[in-house]
Amino acid sequence: VSSDEAMEHLLFDSGEDTKASSLCYPVKLKLEPRTRYYWTVEAGSDAGEKAVSEVQFFETGKREEAWSAKWISCSSEEKRHPYFEKKIIPVKEVAKARLYICGLGLYEVFVDEKHVGNEYLTPYSNDYNEWVQYQTYDVTEEFSSEGTLRVLLGNGWYKARFGFSAFEDRGFYGNDWKLIAELHLMYTDGSEEVIGTDETWQIRRSKISFSNVYDGEHRDDTLPDLPAEQAVLCDAPKGELTDRMSLPVTVHETFRPKELIHTPAGELVFDMGQEFTGIFKLHVNVPKGTKVHVQTGEILQHGNFYNENLRSAKSEYIYISDGTEIDLVPHFTFYGYRYVKIDGIPDLKKEDFTGLAYYSNITATGWMKTGSDLVNQLISNVRWG
Template sequence: MTTTDTTTTTAAEALRTAQAITAVGTDGRAPVLATRVTLEQGPRTVAHAELVATAHGVYGASVNGAPATESVLNPGWTVYESRLQVQRFDVTEHVRSGTEDVELSVVLGRGWFNGDFGFTDAEANYGDENSLLATLDITYQDGSTQSIATDESWTATDSPITFATIYDGQHEDRRLGAGDPRPVQVTEIDRTRLIEQASPLITRHETRHPEQIWTSPSGATLLDFGQNLVGWLRFTVTGPAGAEITLRHAEVLEHEELGTRPLRSAKATDHVILAGHDAGETFEPTFTFHGFRYAEISGWPGTLTADDIEAVVVHSDVRRTGWFESSHPGVNQLVSNSVWSQRGNFLAVPTDCPQRDERLGWTGDIAAYAATAAYQFDVSDFLHNWLLDVHAEASLPPLSFVPFVVPDILKLRKNGDDPFAEEEQEVPTAIWGDAVVWVAEALWHAYGDLERLRRHYPGMVLHLESVERALSPSGLWDTGFQFADWLDPDASPHDPAAAKADKGVVATACLIRSARFAAETARLIGEEADASRWQDLADRTLSAFTEAYVSDDGRVLSDCATVYALAISFDLLEESTRPLSAERLAEVVREAGYRVSTGFAGTPFVTWALSETGHVEDAYRLLLEEGCPSWLYPVSMGATTIWERWDSMLPDGSINPGEMTSFNHYALGAVADWIYQVVLGIRPAEPGYRRIRIQPTPGPGIDWAKGAYDSAAGRIEVSWEQAADGLHGRATIPDGAEADLVLPDGTTRPVGPGTHTF
C-alpha cells in the first residue's frame, strides 16, 4: 500500500493543479476520461513518474495503454463526507517505454459513491455525479518536472460498460463504439477531505477454476468453485458478434438450482455481448464484486470446460499472519471458514456480508470479531483506518454517537422502509457502539502501537459520553433500542432480536468493559483526569449491575449462557459469586446438550468463560458439538465460510426461511480467537507481544495441535500432542522476545528466544 511515509507532499498539495472533471451525456455507460500530452523531454529521460488520483466513484487508470496499478475499486470506501483517500502509483516504466506523447485514460464507475446502496431498495447515494481528480507528475533526469492534471482539456468517450453497480453486477456490450471525443465538465471535489491512502489497497489474490460443471434439473449450466469466495469470474472466449453470455452468482444451491433468495434485491449478474473478434475477448468485471461459490452461465459459445473460466479472489491487501491445524478435521475446517470469511468481508471496510443488498460496515460484527481478525491477518492499517472513519462518521451532525454501520450510507436512503425506526437510532447501542472501543483494544493487544491508540481515544470518548446520556437514573444501561444478543439460536428466524439474554444486562456489562479500557487508554496516553473519570464510570456502573442483576447465589438476571459468559469474561463478579456463576454457566451449557445457545453478544466469550474458570472439558465439548446449532454443524453441511445464522441452511438442505440469511458472515466465527489463544496457546502477555504467553490448554477430542503467528515481535510457533505419558510440546520464540511458558498444571517457566520443548 501507499502511505504518507513515502510521500513528501500532502494529498491536497499533490493535486493542487488538478480540477475535478466529470463526463456528461453518458446514457448510463461508464465513461473513459482521457488526455494525450507531449512530453517536454524524451521518454528515456524520465527519472520518475507518479500518478496521483482519487474519485467520486471508482476508477481504473491506464498510462500508455497499460494499467497504472494492479489494485482495483480505487479509492475504496471511506466516510466520503470527511475522508476521501488519494492513491499514488509509480508509473515510471509506463511513461519511459512510450513515445513522445503520453496518454492517460481513466474508466470511471459508480462504486460505493452512487451505486444505489442499502437494503430494501434504499438507493442510498452520496451524490449523483461521478468525477475524477488526478495528476501525472513527471520528473526528468535533469531535475525538471512536468505535470499532467485533470482539467477542461480532457475529453470523454464511452466504454463498453453499459451498467455496473456493486449489488447488481456489470454489463458490457462489446459491439458499441466509443463515440467521438466530447468535452468534459469541470466540477468540485472538496479538497479538505483528501487524505493519503490509509487502508490497504484492494487487489486480486488468487484464482480458482471450477471443480465441477454440470446441468441442473432446469437445464441451467452450473459451476462449483469448491469455496465460497468474493470476487468475480474472468474468461477469454471466441464467439460470434452479438453472442450474449450471462453469469449469475450464489453462495449455495437449493433444490439443485442456484440459491438466489438470500441475495434479496441484489441481482449479482454479469452480462457481456461479444463483438466477434477472431482473437478472442477477455471479460473481467472489475467495477463490481460478488460473494459466491456457485455460478450459472448461459449463452456460452461452444462447450464450456473448467480451463475456460476462473474465479478471481478479491479483497483488501491484508497479509496472512495466523495458522492453525489439529487432529480434528472439523475444527480445521472451522478455522479455514473463519479465514475465508475474513478475506471476503475485509474489502474496503469490514463488512457484514459480501453478497446481498447490504455489504455494510456493521459495527457489531467487527466488535465481536476483531481479536480473531488480528490473529489471522495483519489488520493494523485496515482497522486503524476504519476506526478513524467511525469517529469521523459519529462526529458528523446530527450524530453524536456511533451508528450501526460505518460508513453510514443508510442515512442517505431515498426509498424503502427503514427497518429501524428513527427514534431507535437516536441513542447509542451496546456492542455495535462499543466497536469503537473494542476494536481499538484488539489492535492495542495485537500491535502495541501507542500513537495509534492515542488517535483512537477520541472515538472512545464520544461513545462513552453518548452512553452516559442514555443511562437510566439507576445507573444501568437499560434504555433505548438494543440489538443485544442478536441471532440467539432460540429466536424465531423472523425475529433475530428476540434473545433470552436481558438487554439491560448485556448493555450494562458492555459499558463496564468499555469504560475500563477507556480508563486504561487514558492512563497510557497521559490523560489522568480522564482515566479517573472513566474508571469512576466503570465502578459506578459495576455497583449498579451487581445490585440489579446478580444474586447472592451467583445467578445473573435471565439465567442464560450469554449473561454468565459476559459477567465472567468482563470480570464483573465478586470473588464469592464468580465460582457460583461459573458453575451455573457450565450447567446451562450441559443442559443445552452442548448446543450453542448464544448470539452476537455471548458467542465470542462463552468458551473463554468456561475454560478460564476450570470448565475446560465443557468448553471443548461445546466447540466440538456437531448438532444444530453449533460451530461444527455448518461444517457438517459442507460450509466453507462462517454462516450468519447457526442454521442458515436447514438439515434438509433448504435455506433458512428468514429474510436475513447469509452464508459468509464472520461474527459467529469469533470462537477462533479462543482456538488460537487457548487450544493452541499463543497469547500476548503484553501489548504487541512485547512479552509472549505460551499456554496450550488441551482437552478431550483434540489429540494434537500446531500453529504459528507472525506477531509484531516476530514469528511464534507452537505445537503439542497428548500421549500416554502426558503432554509433549514445542514452542519457538522470536529473536529479541521473551515468553512465559504456562503448562496445564499451572507451572510457569520464563524462556527466551529459540525453540523450547515441554
C-alpha cells in the same frame, strides 16, 4: 532515516536507546510531500545479540500540499461509463513519474491499453462527506515516452444504490462521475512538470453501460463508438482529499472449476469447490449479438442454481458479443460465490472460467491447526470470511 539508499545523508539517527520500546519508536522528523525516505533499524538483546535490518523505504504522498489539478466530470445522461483521457508528451528524459489520483465512484488507470498497478475497487469505500482517499502510482516506466493517460470510471458505493436505504434511481452519495489527478514528471535535469485534470481532458465512452456493487456489470461490445466529449469542471465532493488509508485490494488465489454441473433444471453451473469473494475471467468466443449471462450463487437448492438468498442483489454479469474472441474480467463489481451459472455459451468448458479471489493485502500474523477437522474448517471459514 536517510534521504538516500546508501544511508549517507542522514536525516534522523536515534543512536542506541536502551529505553526504546520494541513495539514502536517515535521518529521526530518533519516529512516533506512526495518524498522517498530510507531507513534501517538495529536491535540488540540483553544476551548481546544484534540484528540489523536491510534498507527499507517509504514515500510520502501530497500530504498538506495544495492540488493544482481540478475536479472534472462529464454528462451523466449518457449511461456508458467514461474514459477520461489526456495525451502525455514528456519534453525531456524522465527520471521519475508519479500519478496522484482519485475517481468517484470507482476508477481504473491505463496508459494507452496497459493497466496501471494491480489494485481493484480504488479509491475503495470512503466517508464521502468527511474524507475521500487518493492513491499514488509509480508510472516512471509508462511515461519514459509519450502515451495517453486514460481513467475509466464506475459507479461503486458513491454513485449507485448502497445500504439498507438504497435508492434505485440515483446515487447514494452523488449522481456525477468525478475525477481529480496530478501527473508529476521529474526530469533528469532536475526540472519538474505537473499535468493535472482540467477542461482540456477528453471523454470517450466505454462499452460498459451499467455497474453496481450489488447487481454486477453490463457490457455491450456491439455499441457504436461515440464522438469525443470535453471534460467539464465540477464541484469537489464534500469530503476532504486525504492520503490513502485502505490497504491495496489485489488478486491472491485463483480457482478453476471443480465440476461443470448439468442441473435437473437444464442449467450449466460451475462448482468452484469453495466459497470466496472476488471476480472472474471468462473466455468467450461466440457469434456477434450473442448475450452471455453470468450469475453467481453460494448454494444449490434441489441440485439447481439458487441465489434468492441474495434478496434484491442480482449478482450478475451481462455481455453482448461483437463476435471477437475475448477474455472477460469485470471492472467495478465483485461477487461472493461458489456456484456460477452461465447462459449463452453452449460449448462451455471448465478451462474457460477462472475465479479470481481478491481481498486487502493483509499480513497473516499467526496460524493454528487442531486435531478437529470441524474446528479447522471453522478457522478456514473465518479467514475466508
